[in-house]
Amino acid sequence: MLELLLPPPVDPLWDLTEAYGADARPERLNLVLGVYRDHTGGTPVMTAVREAEIRLAQRSASKEYRGLSGNTAFNRAMLSMVLGSAPGGAAERAVAVQTVAGSGALRLLADLVCRTRPGTTVWISDPAYVNHRPILEAAGLNVRTYGWLDAEGGFDTEGMLEDLAQARRDDVVLLQGCCHNPTGVDPSARVWEALAEMAVRAGWVPFVDLAYHGLGDGLEADLAATRMLAERVPEMLIAVSCSKNFGLYSDRTGCAVVLGASRGALRHVETALQNAARTLYSMPPEHGAAVVAAVLEDDGLRAAWRGELEAMRGRIEANRSGLAGELSALGWDRQARVLARQKGMFSMLPLSPRQMLRLRSGFAIYGTTAGRINIAGLPAERIACLAQGISAVLAEDAGRPDSPVVQPVPAHRG
Structure with a gap:
């Protein structure tokens, strides 16, 4: 039976995640999977969620x-x-x-x-x-x-x-x-x-x-x-x-x-x-x-959750506006304006599949080949690095002689 199984298509997101895991470059940046990350690079358990879990554990309800x-x-x-x-x-x-x-x-x-x-x-x-x-x-x-x-x-x-x-x-x-x-x-x-x-x-x-x-x-x-x-x-x-x-x-x-x-x-x-x-x-x-x-x-937990959710939203907005500002400062005003209008966890970079591959191979920055990145997973101290990588890839195709020299920024290790 099993010898009749044809090679199935791989999931593109998890395939990219595996490629990221095999990349030995210390400056690598994973913007593939849609998870929120805080300033330390971790995905935290929300305080309201943790408190609810504690209360549920203390209650010791049946697992029927x-x-x-x-x-x-x-x-x-x-x-x-x-x-x-x-x-x-x-x-x-x-x-x-x-x-x-x-x-x-x-x-x-x-x-x-x-x-x-x-x-x-x-x-x-x-x-x-x-x-x-x-x-x-x-x-x-x-x-x-x-x-x-x-x-x-x-x-x-x-x-x-x-x-x-x-x-x-x-x-x-x-x-x-x-x-x-x-x-x-x-x-x-x-x-x-x-x-x-x-x-x-x-x-x-x-x-x-x-x-x-x-x-x-x-x-x-x-x-x-x-x-x-x-x-x-x-x-x-x-x-x-x-x-x-x-x-x-x-x-x-x-x-x-x-x-x-x-x-x-x-x-x-x-x-x-x-x-x-x-x-x-x-x-x-x-x-x-x-x-x-x-x-x-619970009124208290609900209010706490909404406050945490709003803080997450604010961080995502700051990441996006920060990246748009860096791109604008590097001379890519049109691309920055498009980026600034987007909402939520994801952004679509103004790059072709070939340019996204170049961003990955040249700068260890991982997004999908379609241009999607998880803006919610971007450490604040890496925003400039990402903007410089995008700028360099854009400038290569534009044939600009003033393409910026991009120096790798060490990954955050907090």
């Missing part, structure tokens, strides 16, 4: 099976956080089940779509999160793309709306709710309004991927587009991740949310999601969900 929907207190907390808790609001016509992180929510909801309407077409952005297409296609769905970036690296309003004008009734349109991965470029509020009108008029279903809320413009602002869509469209799917904004990367904590035209329309949804979960992983892990529920249900 929770059930196919996971932690129900967590599910209620997710609905309230994402959709609000106002009487008569969208949360009252929604159902949620806990999943194995955001990727598990994407797959569970994709399976629901396929079981409901096999062969459905799902539209994703171009470029998109690297795992969107594989997850959707593995569930048996057809994938088409809509435009996202214009020639200058900004948001392509005309291209996106023109492409999505081709979406038919009962198609599904996958939208990242904020802090677009990989570009860091988001639609304006006006574009989100146009998308809501288009969805209602054409009859396609929005499928919102929420993985970075709280790390762009702030928690409430980052959820505004999702909440607006939920109030206006009859049906909607939402995949929620707690990996980034709670720092629960390895605890794999997420939630799948389905909105119907009415509460009655949801009568079979939770069972369908449970059945899909049963065949994929049976039930999700308890720990991360219990932590999130403990944080969100």
Whole structure:
């Protein structure tokens, strides 16, 4: 049997991470995986999360099976956080089940779509999160793309709306709710309004991927587009991740949310999601969900968490503005302006795949070949080094005689 297995494609992000691990240069810089790092280069456990863990350990609750929907207190907390808790609001016509992180929510909801309407077409952005297409296609769905970036690296309003004008009734349109991965470029509020009108008029279903809320413009602002869509469209799917904004990367904590035209329309949804979960992983892990529920249900812990989240957002903003400022000082004003407009954990550098390879080989700086870097993983003392490397690569192709000489900066060892 095994000799018939053809060589499968490698995951590009983990392949790059392995290459970074094998690089012996002390100045190497890993900007590949999307994890938040503090000024020491570490990925900290949030104080509110740690306190919730201590309280849960002291309580010593049973580790008995929770059930196919996971932690129900967590599910209620997710609905309230994402959709609000106002009487008569969208949360009252929604159902949620806990999943194995955001990727598990994407797959569970994709399976629901396929079981409901096999062969459905799902539209994703171009470029998109690297795992969107594989997850959707593995569930048996057809994938088409809509435009996202214009020639200058900004948001392509005309291209996106023109492409999505081709979406038919009962198609599904996958939208990242904020802090677009990989570009860091988001639609304006006006574009989100146009998308809501288009969805209602054409009859396609929005499928919102929420993985970075709280790390762009702030928690409430980052959820505004999702909440607006939920109030206006009859049906909607939402995949929620707690990996980034709670720092629960390895605890794999997420939630799948389905909105119907009415509460009655949801009568079979939770069972369908449970059945899909049963065949994929049976039930999700308890720990991360219990932590999130403990944080969100306690006023003090919730306030502490939001304060920490805001501090993380501020650090990310400072990294991005610092890099844009360094690039501008080196003479790359246009590239700096594009970079400064981006949001969230990721930024798309103005470099071609060949230039990204040059950045890696010449300066030990690791990002994806598409140009994505994790701006949230950039140590502040390496910002100038990164800017100089980008400048040198740009200048090589521009043929500028004044290309700066870049001296390696020692990696931070704090």
